Amino acid sequence: MIATGRTGIGRIKASGSARSGAEHWWRQRLTAIANLPLVVWFVVSAVSLSGAGYEEVRAWLGGLFNSTMMVLLVVSLFWHARLGVQVVLEDYVHDRALRLAARLGLDLLAVALAVSCLLAILVVSLGS
Amino acid sequence: MADLERPLSPHLQIYRWHLTMALSILHRATGLVLAAGLLLLTWWLTALARGPEAFAIVRTAIDNPLGGLVLFAFTLAVFYHMANGVRHLVWDLGIGLGKEEAYRSGLFVLSFAGVATLLLWIAILAFGGGPR
Numbered sequence: 001m002i003a004t005g006r007t008g009i010g011r012i013k014a015s016g017s018a019r020s021g022a023e024h025w026w027r028q029r030l031t032a033i034a035n036l037p038l039v040v041w042f043v044v045s046a047v048s049l050s051g052a053g054y055e056e057v058r059a060w061l062g063g064l065f066n067s068t069m070m071v072l073l074v075v076s077l078f079w080h081a082r083l084g085v086q087v088v089l090e091d092y093v094h095d096r097a098l099r100l101a102a103r104l105g106l107d108l109l110a111v112a113l114a115v116s117c118l119l120a121i122l123v124v125s126l127g128s
Numbered sequence: 129m130a131d132l133e134r135p136l137s138p139h140l141q142i143y144r145w146h147l148t149m150a151l152s153i154l155h156r157a158t159g160l161v162l163a164a165g166l167l168l169l170t171w172w173l174t175a176l177a178r179g180p181e182a183f184a185i186v187r188t189a190i191d192n193p194l195g196g197l198v199l200f201a202f203t204l205a206v207f208y209h210m211a212n213g214v215r216h217l218v219w220d221l222g223i224g225l226g227k228e229e230a231y232r233s234g235l236f237v238l239s240f241a242g243v244a245t246l247l248l249w250i251a252i253l254a255f256g257g258g259p260r
């Protein structure tokens with residue numbers, strides 16, 4: 001467990017600004033660092049796959065290494081993007097209720113999309 | 129050059145601040161663009177899982193000049209955000225925070241994004257064969 005740097009009341013209410021939390025800051029850095037090799041891998045793969053057809057792409061993602069990298073990429077990207085967009089939202093949405101709704105919507109969307117991606121990878125790697 | 133102490137015109141420090149501020153806004157803008165790109169990634173992956181017909185629809189959407197332009201913009205955004213993200217991480221270590229250094233690393237990040245994007249697309253057109 002990493003020290004959060006949150007004040008006691010913040011921990012109880014857990015509703016302070018996202019960027020005030022050291023935990024948020026730390027996770028943004030962690031995912032940023034993880035994104036580096038993963039995104040480079042993805043860009044290189046995308047170039048090598050440019051113009052490839054359905055069977056080729058499926059075979060590529062079906063490999064254990066590639067499907068593992070893709071799972072890591074999806075988790076890291078969605079996490080990083082969710083944290084990032086949250087900061088942007090909090091900078092521009094000042095109404096409390098609206099902010100809460102936006103945050104909720106963002107979280108639900110991120111989880112829904114990420115799970116869709118992960119299950120898609122699973123389906124492809126199981127070859128069904 | 130005895131009078132180098134006088135303020136230069138255009139006022140370089142102010143101009144430099146403008147560049148670093150613009151780059152900071154660009155980091156946010158590219159981050160948001162890339163976040164929107166996750167929709168495309170999701171569409172691509174789920175289509176691949178669903179089958180050849182679904183995958184063909186994604187390809188038709190991408191394999192045209194407009195789709196190519198969108199992908200080009202995404203690669204530019206990725207390279208910029210990635211390089212500038214590293215710049216952020218280096219700042220977090222307390223390195224390169226001076227005005228002069230921040231200006232120079234900013235120029236480097238911009239050049240990197242431009243050159244990397246061009247090289248990538250040359251590689252795609254030359255070796256990937258482009259849309260088949």
Ligand code: HEM
Binds near residue numbers: 077
């Ligand atoms: C490729 C490697 C990447 C690195 C090294 C990286 C690094 C970073 C860093 C360090 C920050 C925090 C900046 C700050 O403190 O103000 C950040 C913010 C952000 N990133 Fe990334 N990032 C990467 C990829 C991505 C991708 C692929 C996306 C989208 C899918 C993304 C979306 C965002 C967003 C939305 C923000 C918030 C921008 C803001 O607060 O203004 N990043 N990134």
